[in-house]
Amino acid sequence: xxxxLAGKTALVTGAGSGxxxxxxxxxxxxxxxxxxxxxxxxxxxxxxxxxxGMGREAEFYDVDVSDPVRMERAVRAAAERFGSMDVVFxxxxxxxxxxxxxxxxxxxxxxxxxxxxxxxxxxxxxxVPHMKEKGGSIVVTSSINGNRKFSGFGMSAYSASKAGQxxxxxxxxxxxxxxxxxxxxICPGGIRTNIGENTDSTKQVEKIRxxxxxxxxxxxxxxxxxxPEQVADLVLFLASDRSSHITGTEIYIDGAETLL
Ligand code: NAD
Numbered sequence: 001x002x003x004x005l006a007g008k009t010a011l012v013t014g015a016g017s018g019x020x021x022x023x024x025x026x027x028x029x030x031x032x033x034x035x036x037x038x039x040x041x042x043x044x045x046x047x048x049x050x051x052x053g054m055g056r057e058a059e060f061y062d063v064d065v066s067d068p069v070r071m072e073r074a075v076r077a078a079a080e081r082f083g084s085m086d087v088v089f090x091x092x093x094x095x096x097x098x099x100x101x102x103x104x105x106x107x108x109x110x111x112x113x114x115x116x117x118x119x120x121x122x123x124x125x126x127x128v129p130h131m132k133e134k135g136g137s138i139v140v141t142s143s144i145n146g147n148r149k150f151s152g153f154g155m156s157a158y159s160a161s162k163a164g165q166x167x168x169x170x171x172x173x174x175x176x177x178x179x180x181x182x183x184x185x186i187c188p189g190g191i192r193t194n195i196g197e198n199t200d201s202t203k204q205v206e207k208i209r210x211x212x213x214x215x216x217x218x219x220x221x222x223x224x225x226x227x228p229e230q231v232a233d234l235v236l237f238l239a240s241d242r243s244s245h246i247t248g249t250e251i252y253i254d255g256a257e258t259l260l
Contacts, residue, residue, distance in 0.1 A: 018193025135180030189254025
């Protein structure tokens with residue numbers, strides 16, 4: 001009673017770790033039943049258990065967000081299982097291969113763009129048919145990188161994918177406003193997650209190191225990177241009716257890291 005997302009269904013991609021995991025839990029705390037999409041089954045088992053412990057429903061869907069056939073199937077199965085789709089958090093992403101442009105292979109480029117940008121497109125595309133009737137909120141995880149900050153070494157593909165996500169979210173906001181579906185992008189700064197584990201960094205990256213970095217820990221607000229739970233608070237705000245007049249924008253959550 002009184003919970004902002006009581007009786008709603010939320011779908012979260014990349015729900016097994018980091019920002020996706022913290023957000024799935026926060027959306028459930030706010031009353032939502034949650035469809036958890038990720039690559040590896042085991043990684044969401046404890047999330048499922050914790051959500052069920054709150055008295056909500058949770059279901060894991062093992063799917064690669066860049067795979068159109070599997071995504072169509074997973075999102076449809078989730079919508080049928082839960083009976084509605086109110087909140088979508090398109091969050092799954094990788095750093096991918098970090099390399100100087102001349103050494104970056106087309107395959108690495110496609111992998112990063114495929115998961116981050118095409119995956120976002122496929123998540124939204126497949127969710128819209130299930131959201132059109134009642135409206136809802138879509139949140140896309142972009143980054144400061146590609147929008148306000150460009151000092152990630154060898155991150156040309158990542159930055160392009162993250163800038164692309166913001167542009168896509170804005171077009172989607174315009175196109176889907178007629179269905180009362182809001183779409184916003186969030187742009188986190190450094191957040192302590194597992195994303196570094198998925199990063200393939202070539203030694204070549206050293207060569208293009210740009211000497212504009214500030215010392216470790218020199219965040220104006222936080223003493224170092226933020227926490228996934230802090231991002232989850234923003235996701236909940238954008239998912240709920242508290243942000244009913246906010247659509248088509250990007251919101252930075254970086255402890256003023258990008259002002260330095
Ligand atoms: P994370 O690695 O902790 O979590 C990402 C999750 O996405 C993992 O569970 C992973 O298995 C899943 N995933 C990866 N590829 C997938 C695929 N093809 N299909 C389905 N799931 C897939 O990382 P995180 O930091 O929580 O990243 C979440 C999002 O936040 C990403 O889009 C990332 O670019 C963005 N982001 C992170 C930071 C940061 O500093 N951590 C900063 C800005 C933006």
